[in-house]
Every structure is written in C-alpha cells, then in structure tokens.
Amino acid sequence: MIDSDVRRVVYETAMRCGRIPLAEEIASELSADRGEVVAAFGRLADAHILVLQRDRDEILMAIPFSAVPTPFLVESGGVRAYANCMWDALGIPAMLHADATIATSCHDCGTAATLVVEDEQVRDSGFVHFALPVKQWWNNVVFT
Amino acid sequence: MTRGDALPLEQCWRLAQAWYGTPRTDPEWRRRTPQETRDLFAALGLTSEFWAI
Numbered sequence A: 001m002i003d004s005d006v007r008r009v010v011y012e013t014a015m016r017c018g019r020i021p022l023a024e025e026i027a028s029e030l031s032a033d034r035g036e037v038v039a040a041f042g043r044l045a046d047a048h049i050l051v052l053q054r055d056r057d058e059i060l061m062a063i064p065f066s067a068v069p070t071p072f073l074v075e076s077g078g079v080r081a082y083a084n085c086m087w088d089a090l091g092i093p094a095m096l097h098a099d100a101t102i103a104t105s106c107h108d109c110g111t112a113a114t115l116v117v118e119d120e121q122v123r124d125s126g127f128v129h130f131a132l133p134v135k136q137w138w139n140n141v142v143f144t
Numbered sequence B: 001m002t003r004g005d006a007l008p009l010e011q012c013w014r015l016a017q018a019w020y021g022t023p024r025t026d027p028e029w030r031r032r033t034p035q036e037t038r039d040l041f042a043a044l045g046l047t048s049e050f051w052a053i
Helices: A002-017 A023-030 A034-046 A086-096 A134-139 B009-020 B034-043
Strands: A059-062 A073-076 A079-083 A100-105 A112-118 A127-130 B005-008
Touching: A002 A023, A002 A034, A002 A059, A002 A079, A023 A034, A073 A086, A079 A086, A086 A100, A086 A112, A086 A127, A086 B009, A127 B009, B005 B009, B009 B034
Parallel strands: none
Antiparallel strands: A073 A079, A073 A100, A100 A112, A127 B005
C-alpha cells in the first residue's frame, strides 16, 4: 500500500506545487517512518516510476518532473516546474491538462526558445531529438 | 552512439499527451505493459526499430 501512497503524494505535490517533495515531507504526510518512504522510493525506482539521486535517499525525477534545475522550465496550470527533457516538458501540461509556456533552448545551436501549449495544441514548430533507442532508455535514464 | 531520432514537435506533443495524460495520483495507475507501449507507439506512427522495445 505504501508504494502507491508515496507515488500519490509525490505526484500530488509536483502537480500542485511544481516541485518534488523530500522523503521527510512524504513521511509526515503519510504518518509513516522516513525509512518506510525511502524503501518505497527504492521499489518505485526499480519499477522505473521514480529516479533517485545518487548516494542520497531522495528523488531526482518523478517523471516528467525534475527535482533539480534543468534547461526545461515549464509554467503550466499555476505551477513553475523543471522537466527532465523536451518530451517531459510537454508531459507536464499533458499531465496537468493545462496551457503552458516552456522556456528552453535549441539543442543544436543554443538559441533561446519559448514554446507555447494552448488549448491542448502546441503552438510552435520544430523537432525533438531522442538520442537513444527505446531499448536503451533505462540503461542510463539521466543521460537519456 | 546512434544518431537517434527526431520527432516533429506536434508528434512529440501527441506522444506526451498519450504517455502522461493518465493521472499518476490514481491508486490504480500502473506502468504500461510492453505490448501496451508498442500499441501506443504504433498508434502515433512510431514503428521504426528505434522505437522497438
């Protein structure tokens, strides 16, 4: 039960506040021990639902949200959040079912880019590069 | 290193909608099975070897 409770609190917080909660906050919310929450993190990471910070008992990614600043800043549904990649930057308004403005840059030339999602449509054009084939995504998902 | 694949922004948006549109706050939410993922990719035209799982 705790795994789905932890997942719920992580995503409720991310979708409401734009940030990923710490283990201690989740433990407090669930009236659970921090150790139980961290153990749930491990199981959720093994299931490829969360990505954890190296050598820390905290979340790095609750996909599409990032716990650390990235080059993909999303404003959507009243929250300001970092995404892990361009696909995830689009994933945040898709998850929130809200309009969005995404501040990023061109991966090829570095030029600043602002993309708009409005009325469930993306208002800009361009290409999104996927470096690795799907079979390799979870070999090193941070690189992916 | 492969060259990777590039999706038009519109196609990537449709992928994001399909991938992330279901509420992960729902206790009944679960990851897609490999076959469900194949079906989702196929529905979006992602049928090359790059998208094989």
